[in-house]
Amino acid sequence: MASRLATQALRELVSRWAILGALALLYLAAAILSPDAFLEPAYVGNVLRQAAPVAIAAIGTTLVMILGGVDLSIGAIISLSAVFCAVQMGGDAANVGPALAATLLLAAGLGAVNGMLNIASPGSSFILTLGSALAFYGLTQLYSGGTARGIVAPGFREFFNQRLGDVLPVLALAMLLIAAAMELVLRTTRFGRQIYLIGSNREAARLAGLPVGGVTFACYVISGLFAGLGGIAVLARSGVSSTFTGRGFEFDALAAIVLGGTVFSGGRGTIVGTVAGTLVLFIAFNLVNILGFNYNLQLVLKGAIIILASAAYAWLGRER
């Protein structure tokens, strides 16, 4: 009995932190295969900056996933936020503050729509947020008229792309700080604990008097808000050349979240895991690219990583 419990605890420990081991191993392999790149601090800074938009958006969605839901609309919110923010900036540095505030308000508002839908129809988050994703893409087209017609304010991109100590871009630092703050929220606040409890057993949480509706609403608002931040991050990293900038980001984010140990059934997951999962994906892509393999191999690799991770978590999480 004791040994069974010990095995269970070990499995729990491994499954929680496996992604960090995988990240370390992958980084080591990358450093050996391409030392010029991966042992170069500025390049590591590049990888962190490349990952920032997806990682930031994925952080918000992790909360929804721990809650037992999913948010497929973040790609659409990223697209709309990036276009909207650039339009609000209008090429004038004085507009940066109001533009960022308006963008985050819009993104949180779209998250609130998802929140209300999911309170009204719990358990249907996949189809509800798929529907809202299509609606948000439609709104983006209506709003933009088909062109990413905004003009980014001077200094905005320069600020986020500058490197602290010639190594770490501000955007990458922002991503790390946001991740740390959200990990703290999950671990130390009552709100964080409520998310885990509701995700573990929604009905029991309701019977125990937890504010299931309120927490659900808040998580979707946060997911929308972080997708908005992701849109701003894309704008900061590379500028935007289309009205579908965030297309596909939702699945990169979901892949990163699942890689990080968050499960679709809810109740488990960490922000650290999500960020590590994102980095695993990006390091793998970069490595394939640097080694000169075919682009399509990246897709194969992406699929293989997700399948392997998912299988590993299923194996670690099974009851004996």
Next chain:
Amino acid sequence: MRNHPSRRTFVGGSLAFAFGGSSLLAPLAAHAQVDRAAQKKQMAEPVDTAKFKKAGPYTIGVAAGYMSNSWVVFCLQHVRWEASLHKDVKDVIVTDAAFNPGKQVADIEDLIAKNVSMIIYWPVDEKAIQPALEKAIAKGIPTINAGGGFTYSPGTTSNAFIDQYVLGEMVAQHFMTDLGGKGKVFAMLPIAGTTAAVDQLAALKDVLKKHPGVELLSAEHGDWNRAKAKQISENLLQRYPKIDGVYSPAGQMSMGVVEAFEEAGRAKSLVMSPGDEYNGWMKWVVKNQKGGAVTFPTRAGQEATKLGLKILAGEPVPRGLVIPSEYIAPKDAAKFAEMNKPDDWWASKLPEQFKPK
């Protein structure tokens, strides 16, 4: 069509876009490099316009495969502008299939039911809409492909299009001149398998045969995406300690490329090929006085409208009208760039009231 996202996005109503983006869709748009001599002959073939001849007033139907892309937005505005110049054109009706070939078929059928005088279209999937286009022709409504690859089939009366190979060749030739005939380069191309990617790479390779001093290190696919082009360039900068130039005919990708070089401190000696008249790129050319542009004219919409009106008047037109790409030297870029307009914008001769709002 080079900047058409039919080769890069599939959004409305389809889950396909979600699972891995455009690359999965490339086979849908795959075209082998065409037999250029045969195509030239087909293009020159005259259209029998007598069966379409009718008196005005005219209604122009536009069956857009999608509208969510700045190039097609400008293309459509050119249709509207040209229509406004003809008193006998009373209306322009536009449908948007939002990347759904099935909807585009229905849209074309709707336009036929509304008895439009001609149908201008850009396809999501050319083959899927051919039967609907043939129905239009059977009812005496000519169909004109605006900006897509040259289509020689019974459903397409005529084409106003841009030759990707010629464009790629012009870009490559100016690139070789700027490189001085030697150096290590890579190519940044659109989605693998598209006409644009295949023809542009073929043109580059043909030009390279005459310039043995230039080594093509790698051909990459940035999918018309500025962020992706930047990410790939960042990787290549690590992989190759020496890169002298980049062949990148699409301006929005060129912007991602130069940004990666600038951030790596390796932009000073970089030779960029001409891009196109994408405004963000034109602004860069004005500022840096290098690169230049070979145009991918958005006036394809205007030329398609003119073709359609000639067909309705019973005048002779060919099956294919090439809209020639033009070279804009860096010193002339300021005449074309609109410095106070967004990056996602196209240099054009559209009057102010017809520019997108």
